[in-house]
Amino acid sequence: MLAGGGVLSGCSGSGGSGSGDASGSGVAPKVTPGPKTAGVLYPPDYVGPIARDLKPITTEKVKFSIVVPQDLKVGDWSTNAFTKWLEQRTGIHIDFRQVASGDDMMTKVNAMIAAGDIPDAFLAVPWSRSQLYLFGQQGLFPDLSAHIDGYAVNLQQAMKDYPDSRKLMQAPDKKIYSFPSYNDCYHCRAGRGRAYLNTQWVEKVGLATPKTTDEFRELLTAFKKADLGGNGRTIPFAGYKDSPLDTYFMNSFLYNPGEPWLFVKDGKVDVTFNKDEWREGLKFIHGLYADGLINKDAFTADSDQMRKYGTTPGQAIVGGARVYSLGEFLDVASTDPNARYRQYTAVPPLEGPNGVRQATWDYFGALGVGTLVITKKCQRPELLVQWADCQMELQAILRSSFGPQGPNTWQWAKAGDLGLEGKQAIYRQNYDWANTTGQFWDQYGVLYRSRGYRSGERYNSKGNALEKGLLDDTQKYYEPYKQPQEMQFPPVALDQDQAAQEAELSTNLNSEVNLSFAKFVTGRLDPNDDTAWNDYKDRVTKIGLKSYLEVQQAGYEAYHG
């Protein structure tokens, strides 16, 4: 890539005259947002990306090398339709270096770094916050705060829309080592506390949707007794290994966010899995399991097995399930009004014996860090920052997600089109993911998908009914029961020593807690037996719970500090 001054008109209207200099932080923006694109409709009170007419960032011939994951849908990054559009729009040429994706991606990335074979940036490489902090401190990744403040107009807007953004983007040293991406999936915030019941079955046994743990148990017992699946095959409630049971059931006893089971109370970080309420929860789940109300292989079944339970030929055999969404065990592609998945609806959290009724809620999931990581090799980071910022503009997001504008991909909505939350829609989406290749970046790029944007998609009973269903039941059944934000342990970044300690302790703790949870539920350990419970607490303590909590406390304080 080339260095040197030049005309920066920003990825947005008429820009300031800043050249490459962007030192001091908190600087006034050097570029201003471009004019809004005419003819695009927004719902009232809309919060999210805006379509704007933009001019190229630069007229120089610049190019950057960026490492990206290889993907079947994106195809060849350099000939991808969105790549070409973005290049035309920004004036910046990118040489993509595609790395095989998957678990081994970091092996390759680490080899490149160790060998000094460093690109200008990494896009969509799964960095952890602690890795970003580590490499940032080593000087491999420069601090982007000044560039973000000076040039990233769309990101600035997003940071205003999501007030926690800066805290979440910053490393403990208050620097920002990556350009983030937003994907505010409203229903995912409730995903861990989600469960489903077969409403046809509920009617058949003549009971109401359960509100308490006792009613829930009564209902499952009735399912079993009536054997609605036939031939004794009935599974009153199903779970499988990718979808933990504790995140639903335990919230009737205490707030439990699930692995790694951390929560904050009065500024102190603590864990849920050694509390007496946890034990009460274990007794309840064990009771269900012992009565044959949960499938025997709830801890070992894989997703294929779960699908077999859900899609048995003939009639349904599953009365309810702890899953993030129906697609995990049912065939949800069908538009048939009698399709089996329509029998199932989400159930709100249950009220436990002591009146606890919570749905674990994720307050921090909308922002992802590490999406675009610029390295010290890049001589014009401010240009790459603007390049990334351009992708947060509404039209760019749509193209990046669905491909070029058109009747078979996406179009601007017409007045009167209604979005998923019943307000004016912004766009219609009609693309065929399965048969599209080389047209879009399939969510690898920098995005700003706010809740308003996501529900600004026109509702279409054939295309996104499932998404709407998730949205509606989250609003109705889960959000009212969410825990206060200050109870959730935020995503923290640890320094190198802490991270190493945390990695070891959390591996051991997580496996111990998961294993013991399974044992207590299946009856290999008896939750009613004091000795078994105390032994378990001892084991957890011995693994190093205290130092683990100290590390997390330090991370938590750095986050707030």
Place this chain on the structure above:
Amino acid sequence: MSTTEMNLAPDDRRLGTGAPIQDTRSDKIAVACIYTALGLFCLAILYPIVYVASASVSNTSKVAAGEVWLWPVGFTLDAYKAIFDYKSIVTGFGNSVFYAVAGALVATVLTLLAAYPLSRKGLPGKGLIMAAFVFTMMFSGGLIPTYLVVDQLGLLNTRWAMILPAALAVWNVIITRTYFMVTIPEELVEAGKVDGCSDFGFFWRIVLPLSKPIIAVNLLFYAVGQWNSFFNALIYLTNEHLFPLQVILRQILIQSKVDPSQMADTSKLMHLKELQEQLKYSLIVIGMIPPLLVYPFVQKHFVKGAMVGSLKG
């Protein structure tokens, strides 16, 4: 049996050649056990192949529902048609074939050139060279240093990165050397020399024609090794047009194992599942075919070459 018959004197023929020698009871039991064990092994190997082949031509929802267990249910070739929608799969297949063929050729030539001198008595420093070879079987420079070497040789992100690094397998050199030691006696070399044959001439005109089995074995070992490997591609290649099939196959299998809790988009998760269900089995079949096609042609050499090489090592 046949040797016994051949040794019979003509007069003895009337004793009846048709009557086989009766197996003893214990023989019968042993034979039965052997057949059962081999049958089970055979089944254990055949069943997954048949299942994958059946699943690849079945309706994907029937496969997901577990209705396919041996024969195809709801026959369809959609999965194979879908493969052609993905350019990277087609180029990946072509690349894999190229790497397997080129890699096998280069590696076999190197192996023969290394193994033959080491099989001869007169080579000075033979022990040392052999020790150096064997040393690399146990110790290697590790990932990063190897990466640096590949980088500085300018091989990074070229087809050579798939062929040259670790082209030679010491194991194969040892087998090949032993084969030469056993089948090409020193006397033959001396005879050649007496007739005025140079070392290269001897190697070219006498050793190679006598070594077809071991050449076939080497080609097969290396080709199959290349065909199945993905790690070098993962580490050294950053250009989609160079990726072999295994990298693509791996990506499809891994990517669809997405943690549902991490998935912000239910529709994308569903799509990924569909994609996997659709392509998984047909891709495995495609990945299986070339080695299956090659095996029968080399098999007769294979047993002979590998056995001679492995004995008397």
